[in-house]
Amino acid sequence: MVVNSVHWFRKCLRLHDNPALQEALNGADTVRCVYILDPWFAGAANVGINRWRFLLEALEDLDSSLKKLNSRLFVVRGQPTDVFPRLIKEWNVTRLTFEYDPEPYGKERDGAIIKMAQEFGVETVIRNSHTLFNLDRIIEMNNNSPPLTFKRFQTIVSRLELPRRPLPTITQQQMDTCRTDIAADHDKLYSIPSLEELGFRTRGLAAAVWRGGESEALDRLNKHLDKKVWVANLEHPRVNTCSLYASPTGLSPYLRFGCLSCRVLYYNLRELYMKLRKRSSPPLSLFGQLLWREFFYTAATNNPNFDHMQGNPICVQIPWDQNPEALAKWAEGRTGFPWIDAIMTQLRQEGWIHHLARHAVACFLTRGDLWLSWESGMKVFEELLLDADWSVNAGSWMWLSCSAFFQQFFHCYCPVGFGRRTDPTGDYIRRYVPVLKDYPTRYIYEPWNAPECVQKAANCLVGVHYPKPMINHAEGSRLNIERMKQVYQQLSHYRGLSLLASVPTIQEEAEPPMTDESQNGSGPDSPGAALADHQAPGCPAAPDSSSRPAPPPPACRPPPDAAAAAAPSCSFRHNVLLPAPAPAAAASSRRKGFSRKPRRSYRPRAARAGGPPPPPPPPRDEQRRDRRREQRVEEKMEQEDEEEEEEEEPEEHMEEEGEELRQ
Secondary structure (H helix, E strand, O other): OOOEEEEEEOOOOOOOOOHHHHHHHOOOOEEEEEEEEOHHHHOOOOOOHHHHHHHHHHHHHHHHHHHOOOOOEEEEEOOHHHHHHHHHHHHOOOEEEEEOOOOHHHHHHHHHHHHHHHHOOOEEEEEOOOOOOOHHHHHHHOOOOOOOOHHHHHHHHHHOOOOOOOOOOOOHHHHHOOEOOOOOOHHHHOOOOOOOOOOOOOOOOOOOOOOOOHHHHHHHHHHHHHOHHHHHHOOOOOOOHHHHOOOOOOOHHHHHOOOOOHHHHHHHHHHHHHHHOOOOOOOHHHHHHHHHHHHHHHHHOOOOOOOOOOOOOOOOOOOOEOOHHHHHHHHOOOOOOHHHHHHHHHHHHHOOOOHHHHHHHHHHHHHHOOOEOHHHHHHHHHHHOOOOOHHHHHHHHHHHOOOOOOOOOOOOOOOOHHHHHHOOOOHHHHHHOHHHOOOOHHHOOOHHHOOHHHHHHOOOOEOOOEOOOOOOHHHHHHHHHHHHHHHHHHHHHHHOOOOOOOOOOOOOOOOOOOOOHHHHOOOOOOHHHHOOOOOOOOOOOOOOOOOOOOOOOHHHOOOHHHHHHHOOOEEEEOOEEEEOOOOHHHHOOOEOOEOOOOOOOOOOHHHHOOOOOOOOOOOHHHHHHHHHHHHHHHHHHHHHHHHHHHHHHHHHOOOHHHHOOOO
């Protein structure tokens, strides 16, 4: 019997570790490699030009590799359900192979293709190569439901066998066992389109920072593995200015498009670690970012509404605001906060931003400042981010907005202090917000506080050449924390236990001066700097552009003491928002990062000031019940804090190279 195989490329755009392609070659007389390009999808607004350029470059690299094996890539335009019936008849196809897609949309699409193939008598062969583990097996081991905490996910994964070893790259010898019929007009019928043909304007388009393709991916992997120290010692270098720029060893877009096999990366890291550490087994933390990817894939695989609030069983229904104008300012980098605007500008220009930069802009859009839905931010990332993966993108946005997976909503990134800790000199701002390039370092993160003479000297007046801050961060974040507290208080009551009794409150005090991070050890990747509070030291309250005038010149400013007294601040303990430092006597009252509430007094202020007598205290039995109830709540909060800290560890303590794997 003649076997005519067609391999359908989707996410795994590579020849190495491609088990579905290997199945297409086994015993086949002819084989054709197909990529289906949906013209409607090409014109959709949810995919930006950088993502399309990366995809087309990956297809060109794949076609070039197939040419060396006396084959070609057949790029066909249309919907899969329309394309395959025609190709099956034209090429007399008897076998169709493709990799398993774990996402709900992919499973529904593939189900329709399998049914169609059966009607034509075509054999379908599906193999998994896009994830490390069998996601259905993980769900089965968790009582047939996806684990919704990273700690639980790690526990299950630790009980599984190691991922299957990757398959070798397709060789000339394998391809010689079958043939590919290539017509003379192949380039006319099955060519890879250009950006112009897809309707994009390329005039003025900057050169690609990330070049797509398997060849580039493998080259980056080799460079990545050359940095052996962090693999052997699991060192966690500080995040600095250089971390904010695209790295020549970054791998996340290549994992997303399947130009690089996650199993190849996994086993290269594992074997290098064992070689350098004398055969000792590597810890799970070495593969932290790959496991986060698997975690979100597992959570999404059976949830078709994973990218929506409505109908999503794991998503907290938070009443977000609707403000298209504010959303546009955020997406276009016109918020008036240089740190946020620089990040969004880099994202739009290059298609990639550092994972902590993603945290900062996501927090700013949602629970930190603007109180807009994570769904809106997810769509912007889906358009602009090269490594935007449906499962990982939606899961990350739910996590960062405290809509799922993570409930410590009092963690909030300061759009001034957090950036200043990461890039104290402001070079990152000057690169991506060039209108501020002549500002002194002192004012580069808060140009609205610069005297008018400084603004004129920099040829950039706030409100004229650069926008005023679109929101008062100190007030907005404080209001949003209260909103989140109410949402979770209601959720806690619904579950039958008030879990938020110990949520720390916000206290306004004089703002301490900025200190040198090199002296106090609070580097940008330390626990204190990793999660900046709503009004961290060095993050003065931004003026409200709609109600506050521009900062007065130095001669008209209030005295330093008055200005300091008006600036609220907070400090850090174990990544938890706390009131600013109190006198030393109060320091011992803190537990696990929380500020203890003062002992209750049943004597109101009016009575202490000579007012009416206080009401009688409650009965002693009631007081004991209250104390026991508070003790139970504190014990539960302490237990949850420990679990959250363990779950957060892979995210907050990443290797410099490992950070680039997060999608």
